[in-house]
Amino acid sequence: MKITVQAWRQSSPTSAGEFVSYPVDNVSEDMSFFEMMDKLNNNLIRQGKDPISFDHDCREGICGTCGIMINGRAHGPLKGVTSCQLHMRSFKDGETLVVEPWRANSFPVIRDLVVDRSSFDRVMESGGYVSVNTGGVPDANATPILKNDVDLAFDAAACIGCGACVATCKNSSAMLFVGAKVTQYALLPQGQVERKNRVSNMVAQMDIEGFGNCTNTSACEVECPKEISVENIARLNREFLKASF
């Protein structure tokens, strides 16, 4: 395959960026998208140029480190996968891929395709934890939990915090992320102690970080690599209302 990558190049957080086109030849359709990027970067290094910076870690779709906008789709066109789990067979020979960093003022660009997602960390610090009694390990099944609640909490806990929801949302809203985090604690007995403070604090921190207001377009649900449902946003609204009144 022959691919043209039109990548966003920006050398520092304050410098102005621009799109630069790079041809990549001999791309196998069995390569992952990042293997194609590695190939491109090897070419750049051989030519004495700066390789394109992009975030990646496990390359197994579970760590939440990677995240690239490819042709206007967060994590590319394939449903339910991260950028690292995307393969070149999802594209056509001769295709031009416009590769951009997540765009949101709460995710400032550090370099090229790498963005600063510490705003998510600060939202988590504001309430994404539980109080734990120290002591011996509790017996298995000592705390009975409804199967339905476990399933919903686990679905929400699948969120890897990659930021695709914010990236694709026209409002840069973080409601799906915060909704998933609030849900995973609110539905389990371990999360009850901080339940009300958690939702109030996390929403307050989300607003301080400058994320936009949710307008329920549901784009986040479509692009989420873990397919987190917008039902978690409804639950977040409900939890917030309960905590406020």
Add this chain to the structure above:
Amino acid sequence: MTWIFTFFQSSIGKKILMATTGILLSLFLATHLLGNLMLFGGAEMFNNYVHSLANMKPVVRFAEVILTLLFLAHIISGIRVTLENKRAKSISYKISPGPETTKLHSRSMAISGSIVFIFLVFHLQTFWYSFQNMHSADADFYDVVINSKVGYNNPLIAGFYILALLLLALHLRHGFQSAFQTFGVGDSRYKSLIETVAVFFWLVIPLGFISIPVYFGFIK
């Protein structure tokens, strides 16, 4: 009182305000349509209806004040939310996410709302304002609505009404259901009930309104 202020300053609080005012305005549309359908009953029926409203002026005026407040709250918070959201993504993508991720009616709330607002100003300035200056017992309101220069028999006016009402339908297509998601019941066992009621508000009611300019502007 500060907690109320804090609540409506929060992103979710602002959306609750949009949703509550939006739903109340939709309920007003339903009552408005019931009155308008009297036009199909002929001049006498419609004039009697408007006269009966004029006879309970204090009630109507009170409702008008409430409606104005609802509209203002909905419009002002709508503008605020839209501006804040634009500010949250000041650099846009070279290729923006499009129809693969969102529906047109969900993306275009600010535009459909703005055009409906322009229509509302025009609508009030013509019909509502004319009605305020008609005090005699034999005033012919039907004639103003149908036959006057700004009435439905003018195809341009009728066409403008149809266009604005189609945009209103688009606005409600997203807005009605979205409100219940904001209230936090979008994921509940009431989901299918909400979806059914939503069809009444975004489709049936706007079609009811549209039937009037279509009939009096183009059929009759």
